[in-house]
Amino acid sequence: MNLWPLLAIAVLVVGFAARLNPLIVILVTTFVAGTAAGIAPLRVLGALGHAYNSTRYVSLIWLILPVIGLLEHEGLRERARTLIGRLHAATAGRIILTYLGLRQLTAALGLSSLGGPAQMVRPIVAPMAEGAAESRFGALSERMRHLVRAYAASADNVGAFFGEDIFIAVSSILLIKGFLAQSGYHIAPFRLSVWAIPTALLAFSIHGVRLWRLDAKLARLARGGSAP
Amino acid sequence: MIDLHDVYVLAGAMFAAFALFSVRDRSNPRRLGNGAFWALLALSFLFGSNIGDVANGVLVVALIILGGTGALGRGTAERSTSEERSRRAARRGNALFVPALLIPLIAVVGTFTLGRIKLGGMPLADPREVTLIALALGIVAALLVALWQAKAPPQAALDEGRRLADMIGWALILPQLLAALGAVFALAGVGTAVGHVATTWLPLGRPFAAVLAYCVGMALFTMVMGNAFAAFPVMTAAIGVPLIVQRFGGDPAIMGAIGMLSGFCGTLVTPMAANFNIVPAVLLELPDRNAVIKVQIPTALALLAGNVVLMSVLVFRF
Structure with a gap:
């Protein structure tokens, strides 16, 4: 058993921990992994090129930039902010909590593409949460603003990850089904989605409680205290 | 077309x-x-x-x-x-x-x-x-x-x-570059080496130890690869199927479902999952690249612990 490829993991972890530029870390890691496995450098270069070219679909989301840029130029984020500022019951924590619930529910119905950081969080959810915090605390400190934004992004992730597996046709369910079938266990996708429900409920409770407490945390920061 | x-x-x-x-x-x-x-x-x-x-x-x-x-x-x-x-x-x-x-x-x-x-x-x-x-x-x-x-x-x-x-x-x-790195890792046999180390070096004699190693292993390996899909086949072939299902008689559907979701806990805390963690931080103009990861860490840890408990309670019962 050749254990040398594990060296690549060490390089990756050290590189990220040392906060070197991730692109450079990835390049070095690629060649360390290839060399450790006894693959010639030119073949590693070819493998990297091949893999990069066949994963271009990952970058297609950036097609959204011109339309989001134009809408932001027209005041989309300002509009989201004012709209929420008028609702007195709205707080940053409650808005993000509502988004978490909606995101998880829609992902469970197979509608994962309804959300996303470029589509929903930056143009709509984060400005709404910031607007609510502003109408409650006045001008936000940098620290408060950044905290609200980070939580908005986290709700998008938690909701999507722990909602989508309840939908039977999602790729992770199909991967589990396919892999277990290769090992001789034939399982209906429906059973897999049912057993994703306990974790989904737990994820909503845990992140929900933290979002519920976000408003208190912001209030502490607004009074000049420090948040734990 | x-x-x-x-x-x-x-x-x-x-x-x-x-x-x-x-x-x-x-x-x-x-x-x-x-x-x-x-x-x-x-x-x-x-x-x-x-x-x-x-x-x-x-x-x-x-x-x-x-x-x-x-x-x-x-x-x-x-x-x-x-x-x-x-x-x-x-x-x-x-x-x-x-x-x-x-x-x-x-x-x-x-x-x-x-x-x-x-x-x-x-x-x-x-x-x-x-x-x-x-x-x-x-x-x-x-x-x-x-x-x-x-x-x-x-x-x-x-x-x-x-x-x-x-x-x-x-x-x-x-994100695209990390996806490409995952493919190079597979070619170089990084996953096989991790699976080998996990099974030879860990004491997995009891059902709970196997569940713990499988769930935590899924999370850790996902952190390294940046994606639970790469971790799932490796950890499931190394620990999930031979130990949890075959030796201790666990249910494969429950193991697979909760195992994958344990991997997702790892996705929440790794800069390798750039499209979920780093790109939003950049898009939201946060000066700290890891700001999103930082608010996700407590949720990920609590949820991983919850997954271990859920799996050990459910997998041998149904």
């Missing part, structure tokens, strides 16, 4: 326009670097399938060197102030949300219908790629509506998009 290649051509054209607008942005001291970076991306989308693996490899290395050595900059010219935008927003009202919400709407409807619409016996869109094609169609439709509403020329949208792209900078290729 619309297939993925058509969408790649669209993306290539967009990045070519970004390159052009970048070079013309005199407020950016490194405009040539930005221009070269976006031009290489355009090249990749337009001709990546024609130039062969090694040329693609050289292209990737060139992108990495440009992005990794600080050759990219940002223009300072702000096209509009917050007051101007607020005034425009007040005039336009909630109609502004229409294009933004049109994108997910068309993406979802298209995902479920595009593959079934046939023109002269041929499906309108490649049925295997409907999600991405529907997303692209949604974006194009939203752009047309937004341009019509704003009475703006297409160049205005491209230039605004280019400004956002310059803001994201090299992080824009990070």
